[in-house]
Amino acid sequence: MEEKQKKVVIELDNVRRDFVVGEETVHALRGISFKIHEGEFVTIMGTSGSGKSTLLNQLGCLDTPTSGEYYLDGIAVSTMRKSQRAKLRNRKIGFVFQNYNLLPKTSAVENVELPLMYNSAYNARQRREAAEAALHAVGLGNRMNHLSNQMSGGQMQRVAIARALVNNPAVILADEATGNLDTRTSFEVLVLFQKLHAEGRTIIFVTHNPEIAQYSSRNITLRDGKVREDVLNPKILSAAEALANLPIPQDE
């Protein structure tokens, strides 16, 4: 198996997460273990209540497990302090959210620069160069100075993806990244994700839409806080083809 030789980016070892609500304890994650290697495009699916948001928070170092251990790029996260996790997020993770979360009235390039603002290794010029490169990578090289409120949903999501790329993260975490987009734009974004995958990026795409799973290399399905299914996708569909086959929208 050639996957085994690749570097392990994410490793979960019997991760549990309990929430105390009133007098009851809710077991959101009931012992989850899996590894994700460099260069994988993984979809994590599950209905609401399956624990996928909780898992995403764990993967994104926004939360720590009640028990078990999570290794991100070989670093144990569960005992880290808040500020250490913030730094880890800054260096290792790129987030893409469902509702874009761009800063309002702020240009595309400034939005993309944001993660590097919290990294003292970058000076203003390096920051600008990295942000411009990331925007070129998502095909927005000609919209650097457009303000966030002057862009379409697809463009905003691409800015958000550029923002996730700019720190050259170990893993890109997408949370329902196509959830707010129409079919055509969704496919455009998927094409972009597949392109990044082809370039060797590690991507985790959390979604409740089973259709997206067809375009990724591996699918993990959650149910009731446990991994129900973890399969490699033998036949990865091309989002670019699917996009080409979509009926061309006609103006009424």
Added chain:
Amino acid sequence: MNFTNLIKVALKSIASNKFRSFLSMLGIIIGVAAVIIMMAIGQGSKESVRKNISQMGTNIIMIRPGSDMRGGVRQDPSAMQTLKIEDYRSIQQNAQYITHVSPEVSSSGQVIYGAHNTSTSIYGESTDYLTIKQWKVEDGMMFTEEDINKSAKVCLIGKTVAKELFPEGGDPIGKTIRFKSIPFRIVGVLKSKGYNTFGMDQDNLIIAPYTTVMKRILAQTYLGTINCSAITEEMTDQAIEELTKILRTSHKLKEHEKDNFTIRSQQEMMDTMSSTMDTITVILVVAAAFSLLVAGIGIMNIMLVSVTERTKEIGLRMSVGARGIDICNQFLVESIAISITGGVLGVAVGYLGTLVCGALGFPTSIPMWSIMVSFVVCTLIGVGFGYFPARKAAKMNPIEAIRYE
């Protein structure tokens, strides 16, 4: 995040909420301007009082009958009759540190010349008086020792009295005016001194020989005041000591008895006045400072709103790697920027306000340190009232913050 970026982010946030930021700045602007204007008026009044008093002569020593008020109780009226002509003569003969002495009695009432009259005060003095008070005669001359010996009915008048009694501008010298139906022949007109700090017209007076005023107007044998001038300002203290000795001997006071007179130097009065003005200034400034406190609360309020409104932004920043301290700093810098900008504008408004007050006739002087203090206070307000909202922002849970709608 480094400092330059913090400033950029803060200014951007202020700029995107211009009107709101301006309103919260307004409190600071008004507060700082009020403090500066109050300080300027306080300081200006103090300086003007000092200047006025020193113009009157800083080596003047005044002796009044009776001792200081004891525990706020006014003294027996008989205690007010302790200064006698003998005291004056004794000082004249014995005092080494005193160059000039003038006994003083005064009365006020109406003075009449022809169809004109005005209400004024008459001061009975010796010939030394003008020297002590550094007063000049503009027209005519001072009355003489002989006039005093004869209790002559002669007088000098101030500019205001001259204006009131001789509106047509005739020469007052040689004319006879009546004060309380006693006729006085005018021998001189004093040079104008203008108003003093307390708004009193210093030119509204008549000066006559003390003997004349005592015998013909008041029919009394005791003196109201004795004015002296020490050789120099520095010798005032020795002079006071000497005067005390002379008067105690002259009053035959025993060792254990308290002084039945009070000696005040102009210097002392200047200090008293200054400290009174300082107290007034402090009261004014404290009152104005309360508006700064209110302004600070206004900033806190607006920052709390801003934090709540930008919960999502805070969540995003935390997700991409902002630590609690970064978020805290961001909001702190923003509130400091608001309060310091307000402070700068406040200083400008305060300066203009001071000019307006000056034009309206208030004595003003802006002390440099009041501007410094304003800046320090504004920064403290920014930090103090910005801290709580900033802390609130820093403590947010990024998971909840980013999903906040």
